[in-house]
Amino acid sequence: MYKKALAGAIVAVALAPLAATPAAAAGGAAAAETVTVVKASTEFVLEGRNVQFTCPTNQVMTSRGHHGDENGLTRYACSRVLVNGQEVQVSMGGWDQGKKESASTFVAPENQVVVGRWHEGDENGTTRYRTAALYWQGKQMRIISPMWSQLYDENDHDWYAWAEGDNKVMTGRAHRGDENGATNYHYSTVVLGS
Structure with missing residues (x-):
């Protein structure tokens, strides 16, 4: 009887950590990764002066406003994209x-996401965009669930991707x-690639 009780106690102690960590018990499966978009920088430019604006290294565009x-x-506001607190790599393309x-x-x-905007002149001038792909641990991230915002008056507005929901980018x-x-x-929305 004593041997059975002792064996049962040893098994219970050995299995307790597995019950507390079901992911580990399921063949070593990793816990779900968490994607977050965190505002990192803001810059003001005089748009009509042929300014080529590009977000700083490893940042993506998440907000724009214009007045006048x-x-x-x-x-322009740019943000960092993080997975489990680690910064993703932003691989920029051309204009x-x-x-x-x-x-x-x-x-x-x-x-791909927007990382830059370049406008020349007034409304008859040319506007160009620069895009980038996002990578985490060598895998390209997916950009899903595209939507259009409401309409704004160009001469007096501020738009923020984060006001549209979590992990939104332009x-x-x-x-x-x-x-x-x-x-x-x-x-x-930015999500992990499959």
Whole structure:
């Protein structure tokens, strides 16, 4: 009887850590990774002066605002994307061909995000975008669930991807007309690749 009780106690003690950590008991499966987008920098530029704005290294665009005409200030906010607190690598591409600002719609290629914007002149000038792919531990991250924001007056607005929900980043923009025209933003969710 004593031997059975002792054996039962040893088994119970040995199995207790496994019950507390089901992931470890399931063949060493890793815990779920957590993706977060954290605001990191803000910069103001005079848009009409042919400024090529690009987010700092390993940051992506998550906000834009503009007040006034082409001589007004444009605000860009960029964020870091983290997986389990570790920064993802942002692999930047080149600038797109550009379009006339007053009739422009841009959406980043599949699984890419916006990291830069370059505007020349007024509403008749050209606007270009720079995109990037995101990598964590050598695997490309996926950009999913694309949506368009509400319409904003270009000459007096501030848009924030994080106001649209968790892990949102800018993936495009559309504009019609001059500085009194409408602007809206294309945004998507960053997730781990499969």
